[in-house]
Amino acid sequence: METKRTGAKGFKRKRYWIPSVVLILIIGFIGIGTQWTPKITVFLLKSLIETANPDTNSKDTTFSDGITRVADVPYADEGRNDSTLDIYYPSVTSEPLPVVLWVHGGGWVLGDKKDIADYAVQLAKQGYVVVSMNYALAPVTKYPIPVIQANQALTYVKNHVSEYHGDPENIFLAGNSAGAQIASQTAAVVTNPSLAKLMNITPAAQPEELRGVLLFCGPYNLSTVANTGFPLIRTFLWSYTGVKTFEDYPRLHEMSTVLQATAEYPPAFITSGNDDPLTSQSIELAQVLKRLDVEVETLFFSNSSEKLGHDYQFDLGSDAGQQAIHSAVRFMQQYSR
Structure with a gap:
């Protein structure tokens, strides 16, 4: 497959979530991070990342490609507790467009909706409304608040998109x-429905309204994720669950999608880089969904000589990044109503 190395004119290659220099510093904390309390470790990580990534995207914008961003829209609680989102949409369209509600990464303790700004613009140019949501971060706020907030954001999308x-x-x-x-x-x-009842959540959408999921480089079996060796994963999950030996957390099974997916799970696009410690988690989820006869498309680069690390997809200057976004768009075209 031939792919272009750049997206729209003016698109810049950018490392998302953690620049390489910060990643080196983070890896240096691994040996001591699990001994410190989550608050100390997360404070240091946030300080480093905020220094390396100043906030330059927190305003409404109309881009030269005809994409408009409306920033910092409250979706619950008048925006308190990080309950805000950014909406990217084509300024001119003749018909209602499919919607992508995106949840940013960052180990449940870091990150912001603005982190995917460039990626959201590229998706919007393909004919999608992209809603990038914030949520409350650990260790100040713990599980299951972000899942509740994702459902609240879904409610906003249903009512206002x-x-x-x-x-x-x-x-x-x-x-x-x-x-x-x-x-x-x-x-x-x-x-x-059993999971919704267990978590005391009323789903914001009907199953048929959720056309699919696009899952990039995530963890889906939290009882085994520590075995992947992903940097600081124990500190991240200690922060999120409030339990240092998080494998003993009594609600861990709720958080493991490999245990909660049913035959009614929506079609899934699952991808991860061949040099990402979490790829085994993506492979496991894909296998579980296929056994349930859920429609699944995967992109894992097992035969590639290029090493593709965590969140490889955000490098749209690479062939792999271009392949991922094209594959994701084709997937959505296939399952849009």
Whole structure:
């Protein structure tokens, strides 16, 4: 497959979530991070990342490609507790467009909706309304609040996305890294009544309104994720669950999509890089869904000589990044109503 190395004119290659220099510093904390309390470790990580990534995207914008962004829209609680979202949509369209509700990554403790700004613009240019949501971060706020917030954001999308040319009955849930876990669990809440009852959540959408999920580089079996060796995963899950030995957390099974997916789970696009420690988690989820006869499309690069690490898909200057976004768009075209 031949792919272009750049997206729209003016698109810049950008490392998302953690620049390489910060990643090196984070890896240096691994040996001591699990001994410190989550608050200390997360404070240091946030300080480093905020220094490396100043906030330059928190305003409404009309891009040169005809894409409009409306920023910091409250979706619950008047925006308190990070309950805000950014909406990207084509300024001119003749019909309602499919909607992508995106949950950002960051180990449940880091990240922001603005982190996917460039990616959201590229998806919007393909004819989608992209809603990038914030949620409350650990360790200050713990599980299951982000899943509840994802359901609240879904409620907002259902009620208001038509104001931005979106089709409220044609929704895809998407996420990267920890955001993929949250998105995948939210999809399970929508399609698994037992899980919704267990979590005391009333799903914001009907199963048929959720057309699919797009899951990039996430963890989906939290009882085994520590075995992947992903940097600081124990500190991240200690922060999110409030339990240092998080494998003993009594609600861990709720968070593991491999245990909560049913035959009603929506069609899934699942991808991860061949040099990402979490890829085994994506493979396991794909296998579980296929056994349930759920429609699944995967992209894993097992035969590629290029090493593709965590969140590889955001590098749209690479062939793999281009292949991922084209594959994701084709998937959504196939399952849009």
